[in-house]
Structures are given as C-alpha cells and as structure tokens.
Amino acid sequence: MDLSALGIEAGTWLIFGLAFAILLTGIPLGFATSAVAIIFAWGWFGHDALTIVTSRMYGIVTEYSLVAIPIFVLMASLLDRSSLSADLFHGMRIFAGRLRGGVAIQTVIVAFFMAAMSGIIGGETVLLGMLALPQMLKLGYAKDIAIGSVCAGGALGTMIPPSIVLIIYGMITRTSIGDLFIATITPGTLLMFSYLLYIGIRCYLRPDDGPALPEDEIEHTSRRQALGLVILPLMLIFLVLGTIYTGIASITEAASLGVAGAALILVIKGRFTLEILTRSVDQTFNTCGIIIWAGMGAIAIIGIYNLMGGGRYVASVFDGMDVAPIVIILIMMGTLFVLGTFMDWIGIAILTLPIFVPIVKSLGYDPIWFGILFSVNMQVAFMSPPLGPSAFFLKSVAPPGISLFDIYRAFIPFVCIQIAVLMLLLLYPEISLWPF
Numbered sequence: 001m002d003l004s005a006l007g008i009e010a011g012t013w014l015i016f017g018l019a020f021a022i023l024l025t026g027i028p029l030g031f032a033t034s035a036v037a038i039i040f041a042w043g044w045f046g047h048d049a050l051t052i053v054t055s056r057m058y059g060i061v062t063e064y065s066l067v068a069i070p071i072f073v074l075m076a077s078l079l080d081r082s083s084l085s086a087d088l089f090h091g092m093r094i095f096a097g098r099l100r101g102g103v104a105i106q107t108v109i110v111a112f113f114m115a116a117m118s119g120i121i122g123g124e125t126v127l128l129g130m131l132a133l134p135q136m137l138k139l140g141y142a143k144d145i146a147i148g149s150v151c152a153g154g155a156l157g158t159m160i161p162p163s164i165v166l167i168i169y170g171m172i173t174r175t176s177i178g179d180l181f182i183a184t185i186t187p188g189t190l191l192m193f194s195y196l197l198y199i200g201i202r203c204y205l206r207p208d209d210g211p212a213l214p215e216d217e218i219e220h221t222s223r224r225q226a227l228g229l230v231i232l233p234l235m236l237i238f239l240v241l242g243t244i245y246t247g248i249a250s251i252t253e254a255a256s257l258g259v260a261g262a263a264l265i266l267v268i269k270g271r272f273t274l275e276i277l278t279r280s281v282d283q284t285f286n287t288c289g290i291i292i293w294a295g296m297g298a299i300a301i302i303g304i305y306n307l308m309g310g311g312r313y314v315a316s317v318f319d320g321m322d323v324a325p326i327v328i329i330l331i332m333m334g335t336l337f338v339l340g341t342f343m344d345w346i347g348i349a350i351l352t353l354p355i356f357v358p359i360v361k362s363l364g365y366d367p368i369w370f371g372i373l374f375s376v377n378m379q380v381a382f383m384s385p386p387l388g389p390s391a392f393f394l395k396s397v398a399p400p401g402i403s404l405f406d407i408y409r410a411f412i413p414f415v416c417i418q419i420a421v422l423m424l425l426l427l428y429p430e431i432s433l434w435p436f
Contacts, residue, residue, distance in 0.1 A: 003043035008313045015040055015305055016351075029347045030293030037300035044308055056303040057296040063171055064252075066295075070288045071255035072162055075240075077280035078262040079117055080127065084233055084269075088113060089131050091229030101203030101210030103139065104149035107132040108195045111153025112188075115160035116237045117258070125154030125393040134399060142209040145199060147402065147410035151390040152195050152417075155382045158345070159188045159375035161241055162255065168295075168349050169371045173357045176368075177251050181244060183368050183432045184375060187425055191376070194417045232268070236261045291346055298350030306354070314355050315362070325363040329370075329426065332356050333377055340381020344389075348378070369425075372432045376422045383411045383418070 003011065015036060022032040034053070041049040089110045099105060107128055114124045128150045136146035158165045161181035170177035203210030240258040243249035249257060266272035305311070318328050332352075339348045353374070360370045383390045391407045398407070425431055 003040060004045075004308075008309045011040075011044070011308055012305075012310060012313060015301070015308075015310075019301065023343075028290075028293065029344060030290075030295075030297035033294075033297030033301040033347075033351075037297065037304045040301075040304050040308070044304070049304075049307075052303060052307065053300045056300045061292065061296065066171060066292070068162070068167055068177075068252045068255045069164060069291060070284050071252065071259055072164065072167075073287050074280060074284045075117070075255065075258040075262045077283045078259065078266060078276070079114075079236075080280075084117075084236075084262075084265060086127070086131055087229040088233040089128070091227065099200075099203075100207055100212055101141075101145065101199045102212055103132060103136050104141065104145050104199045104203070104210055105196055107136075107149045108153040108156075108192060108199070111150075111156055112160060112192050113233060113237060115157040115163070116241060117233060124157055125151055125390050126397055128154060129394045129397040133394070133397075133402075137399065140208070140211050142206075143402070143406055144410035144413070145202065145209055147394065147398075147407055148414045149195070149199060151383055151394055151407070151411065152414040153192075154393070155379045155390055155418075156188065156192060158379040158382060159184045159191070159372065161185070161188075161244070162251065162258075163375060164291075165345060165349070165375050165378055166371060167251070168291075168346065169353065169374055172350060172353045173367055173371070175357075175371060178244060179368050179436070180371050181241075181251075182435050184372050186434065187372050187376065187421065187432055190424075190431070191379075191418065191421050194421060195414065198413060198417060232265050236265065294344070294346045295350055298347055302351065302354045311355055311358065315359055318359050325365070326426070328363060329360070329365065329373075332360075333373065333422070333426070336374065336377045337380060337384070340378065341384050341386060341388075345378045345381060348381070349374070366429065366433060368436070369429045369432050373422065373425055376418060376425065380415055380418045380422065383415055 003014075006014065018039070019033055019036045022035060023029065027035075034057075037053050037056075038050065041053050045052075089106075110132075111124045111128060114127070133146055133150050136149075137143070157163060161184060163181075163184070166180045166184060167177055169175065170180050199210065236258065239261045240254050243257060244251060244254045263272065266276065318331075321328060336348060336352065339352070357367050357370065361367060382388070385391070385408050388408065388411070391404055391411070394407055395402070395404055
C-alpha cells in the first residue's frame with residue numbers, strides 16, 4: 001500500500017493515531033513508536049527507507065549528552081541505598097519542628113535538596129512517602145497537606161538541576177544544558193517558596209491542619225547532631241552543582257563527581273557493600289533502558305514524520321493562525337498538558353519538541369525559556385489524573401487509609417500553584433532569562 005497517496009494531513013492523523021492505539025494495548029512506548037516508524041517508512045517511501053529508521057536510532061544511542069543520564073541515575077541509586085536522604089530528612093526536621101506545618105515545610109525543602117542531588121523524578125515521592133507521610137499523619141496533619149507536600153515536593157525533580165527532563169530537552173533541541181540549569185534555578189526556587197507560602201499560611205490560619213512537633217521529640221536530637229546529618233548532603237549538592245555553575249566541570253563530569261561523592265559518603269558512613277553497588281548498577285540499567293528505548297522509538301517516528309513533510313505541515317498550520325505569538329505558545333502548553341494526562345514525559349518530549357521548538361524559535365522566543373515552561377508543564381502532568389505518576393508512586397507506599405481519591409484531591413491546590421507559576425513565567429520570561 002502506498003501511504004503517501006493519503007497526503008500529509010491524513011498521514012499526520014494516521015501516524016499518531018496508530019501510535020496511540022498501539023500504546024493503549026500496553027506495549028511500551030519505544031516498541032510502539034518503532035513499529036509505526038517502520039510501517040510508515042516502508043509504506044510512504046518504500047523498503048529502501050528502512051535504513052533511515054536504523055540510522056535515527058543509532059544517532060540517539062551515540063549522543064554524548066546522554067552519558068550524563070546513567071551516571072546521575074547511578075548516583076541517585078547509591079543515595080537511595082545509603083540512607084543519606086533519610087539523614088537529610090531527620091536533620092531538617094529538628095530545624096523546622098517548632099513551626100506550624102513545620103514537617104510539611106521541611107518535607108518540601110528536603111525534596112528540593114534531594115532533586116538537586118539526583119535529578120530523578122519519582123524516587124523522592126516514594127522515599128518521602130515512606131519517611132514523612134506517616135509522621136505527618138501521626139502528628140495529626142490534614143491529609144491534603146501531608147499528601148500534597150510529599151508529592152509536590154517530589155515533582156520538583158522535573159526542573160531542579162540536574163533534572164533529567166532538562167537534559168533530555170537540551171539533547172533533543174540542541175540547547176545548552178548548562179544554560180538550562182542556570183535558567184531554571186530562579187523558577188524552581190520560586191515554585192518551592194510558593195509551596196512553602198501556601199503551607200505556612202494554611203497552617204497559620206488553621207493550626208490543627210499542621211501542628212508543630214512535640215517538644216520532647218525536638219529535644220531528643222540536638223542542633224549539632226542535626227547539622228551533622230545535613231552537612232554531607234549539602235556538600236554533595238555543592239560538588240555537583242557548584243562545579244557546573246563555576247565552569248569547573250561539564251554536566252557529564254559533574255555527574256561523575258556526584259557518583260564518586262555518593263560512593264565516598266557510603267564508605268564514610270560504613271554502608272558501602274558489593275550488594276548495594278550491584279543493585280544500584282542493576283537499577284541504573286533498567287531505568288536507562290526504558291529511557292533509551294523510548295528515545296530511539298520516538299526519534300525514529302519523528303524522523304520519518306519530518307521526511308514526510310510533517311514539520312512543514314505543522315509549521316504551516318501555526319503560521320496560518322491569525323493570532324498573537326503568545327497564543328501559539330499557549331496552544332502548545334495546552335497540548336503538552338493534555339498529553340501529560342495519559343503519556344509519560346519522555347514520550348511527550350521526544351514526540352513534540354522536535355516539532356514545537358523550531359516554531360518557537362521562528363516566533364522569536366528563546367528555546368531556553370520554552371525549556372523551563374516545558375519542565376513546569378511536565379511537573380503539572382506528573383500530578384494530573386488519570387495517569388498522574390506521582391499519585392501511583394505515593395499510593396504504592398502510603399498507609400492503607402489513603403485512597404487514590406484522597407491523593408488526587410490533595411493535588412488540587414498544589415497543581416493550581418504550578419499553573420500560576422507557569423503563567424507567571426509565560427508573562428515574564430525574564431524570571432528565567434535574567435542571568436543571560
């Protein structure tokens with residue numbers, strides 16, 4: 001069958017409709033998109049075009065910037081098994097304990113630091129769901145504050161350097177990953193403080209929603225002991241981010257330093273074992289395998305679609321809209337939001353960014369700014385039903401009395417905060433771009 005006879009408009013609907021239909025069967029993203037790429041390469045151009053699919057896949061496997069991903073994943077795996085994040089949580093609890101809503105506040109702050117140590121999404125939610133959620137419920141915190149602080153804090157990993165989301169964005173769009181990391185510091189910090197402000201005001205107006213820690217529990221650990229618990233994590237953050245921002249090391253080199261630092265901390269604490277190393281490496285292979293396969297499939301299908309003329313077709317559709325450029329950006333944000341309700345962020349990034357970013361550049365906008373918008377949008381998607389991975393991560397470790405309905409209801413004010421910050425970044429790009 002000659003699929004080219006359909007024309008690019010019908011071909012657009014068919015290629016992505018077929019991909020989504022295959023995804024609904026439960027087949028992994030990488031395999032679904034690879035299959036569709038092969039079908040359309042053969043049906044649109046003939047069997048000689050199949051080499052294009054393999055060359056596109058080979059291209060992503062040999063992409064140097066991808067090297068940072070397995071290294072950061074390995075660092076996160078080592079930290080997860082070193083109990084360093086638990087030490088950070090328990091140390092911060094002493095400093096925030098006397099505040100109303102103090103445990104929720106320090107949960108968000110710890111999540112911020114955890115994101116800065118690993119850049120991995122989801123792990124923070126699971127760990128804080130095990131550490132912080134039971135404690136807040138035991139202290140009598142309102143369910144929505146306890147759940148929301150854990151999941152909103154965990155979602156910060158989408159934009160706090162060394163965010164894997166921003167690394168993938170930089171790789172796909174050929175944008176400086178270092179510049180993306182610098183640009184996201186202010187928006188990421190703004191989002192964190194917005195969460196803290198909401199929790200603080202809520203617990204000030206309604207003290208029963210976030211009671212302080214009992215005095216005997218605060219006095220059980222001295223401030224000097226608490227400082228000893230947080231000093232090593234803070235040093236690791238400086239090692240990774242400080243070397244990037246000062247220009248001492250590249251992203252990949254900083255990631256390697258992070259792995260070395262995490263391993264050294266394990267040795268210092270007497271927790272380094274061959275079993276921990278083996279399990280961490282195994283987790284790294286599994287996680288990166290998912291990312292690489294998804295990337296290969298999506299790059300292949302986008303490559304074939306662009307050869308079909310899809311990029312020009314989409315650009316012509318946007319150019320044909322008699323609207324202000326910011327409206328086109330809003331349409332893109334809306335598209336990303338809708339896709340985020342039922343697709344993984346990796347698939348969304350690789351399917352949409354090769355089409356969206358050239359249009360963003362043609363409209364005169366900075367791709368670094370759009371990258372920050374993308375990362376915030378993915379954070380919204382991380383907490384949006386029906387997929388909402390954050391809800392399922394937390395549900396897997398939550399106490400029996402916590403239902404999915406409780407979790408999604410707790411998300412509402414925090415998702416509203418995320419959308420408000422997204423709109424603020426849309427209206428005032430200088431919030432992201434002021435360092436440049």
